[in-house]
Amino acid sequence: MENKTQNYHEILAIVKLLQAITFLVLLAVVVIGITLVEVYTGVFSRVFKSSQIIATNNNSQPLLKEKPDYWTAPDTATIPNTPEGELIRYGRNLIAHTAEYLGQNGSVMQISNGMNCQNCHLEAGTKPYGNNYGSVASTYPKFRARSGTNETIVKRVNDCFERSLNGKALDSNSREMKAIVAYIKWLGKDVPKEQTVKGSGIVDLPFLDRAASPEKGKLVYEQKCAVCHKKDGSGEPKPNSKEWLYPPLWGEKSYNHGAGMYRISRLAGYVKYNMPLGVKYPNSQLTDEEAWDVAAYINSMPRPAKDLSKDWPDITKKPLDHPFGPFADGFDEKQHKFGPFAPIKAKREAMEKSKQSIKIAQK
DSSP: HHHHHHHHHHHHHHHHHHHHHHHHHHHHHHHHHHHHHHHHHHHHHHHHTTTSEEOOTTOOEEEEOOOOSSSSOOOOGOOOOOOHHHHHHHHEEEEEEEHHHSSTOSSSSSSSOOOGGGGGGGHHHTTTTSSOOHHHHHSSEETTTTTTEEEEEHHHHHHHHHHTOOSOOOOOOOOHHHHHHHHHHHTTTTTTTTTOOTSOOOOOOOSSSSSOOOHHHHHHHHHTTTTHOOSOOEEEOOOSSSSSSEOSSSSSTOOOSSSGGGSHHHHHHHHHOOOSSSOTOOOSOOHHHHHHHHHHHTTTOOOOOOOTSSOOSSSSOOOOTOOOOOOOSSSSSSHHHHHOOHHHHHHHHHHHHHHHHHHHOOO
16 A cells, blocks of 8 residues: 555656646747747848838938939929929820820821830830930930931930831920920939930940841740730730830831831840830849840831931941941941941951051151
8 A cells, every 4th residue: 555655646746747847848938939029020120121211310310212323213293383394294294195195196196106105215214224314305415426417305306206106207396395305304304414324225235246146036025025015016005095005016017227226236225124014124034145136036027117318427437236238347237237246346446446547647
């Protein structure tokens, strides 16, 4: 009997010990859990706070989030409520919805192919490296070798109407032209005169060490572009609208071969940081080679022609990728269109160096 009683007490002591150990383990788990929650809550809080547009310094003063190191457009909310402001807003609408006002069925006049200016100058000419107007006001008027003259913003705008929109020039004294010029000047109001700021225009991609390939570009187009612009490049109209949801990339309703986008260096830089739709600098879904190749494919397809006989009166000033002769460098039209461009550049640099040497020798 005494042995049984002793065994009972021993078992009871063991049970109590196990209960105590279990309690301590549970307590430790709870403490560790609370600690982890506090740690991760603190990390989340710091990450969340760092993502806010407004932070607080040591003096509890609001600090604006650091701006990108490239040009961004001024806020349209700052356009003044004045007659000049109304003109600026109208100019923005003309850029964003050109077809509604000036397209084939435009409400004001019918002078263009139905595309919008912002089909090439994205987000009404404001998107960084989206062929924007950031440095237009600061650099115009300026000499352009294509025309061989000093050009104004009006001339620049009408070039787009006659080339990219495959249409007719706007009257320089029309309200529409004045509105577009006012909007472009407003966009560039903070850019110092004669400066070209980072983020404006289009990115210049490095040359390939080979010719751009329309055949390879066709594969890129079918994988990345055809879902919006259609396999035949015809684009997709916006339902119940005069505008395009996705503009045509070739064919009679697209830009003609005098447009800037017909140079594959311009189109390659444009698609690299803007396409497929939604891509924004500095991100890209395309490699440099894919961008060059898809540009070569798109610009190898048929499109409207334009009389270019008065372009580039000094043929030595033609861009490396201007695809129409005559040329002063000895390379043919095919290489000027698709590349490789490095040999052309090297030849031109050698020609210029020789020219300068002759001038020095004649002095």
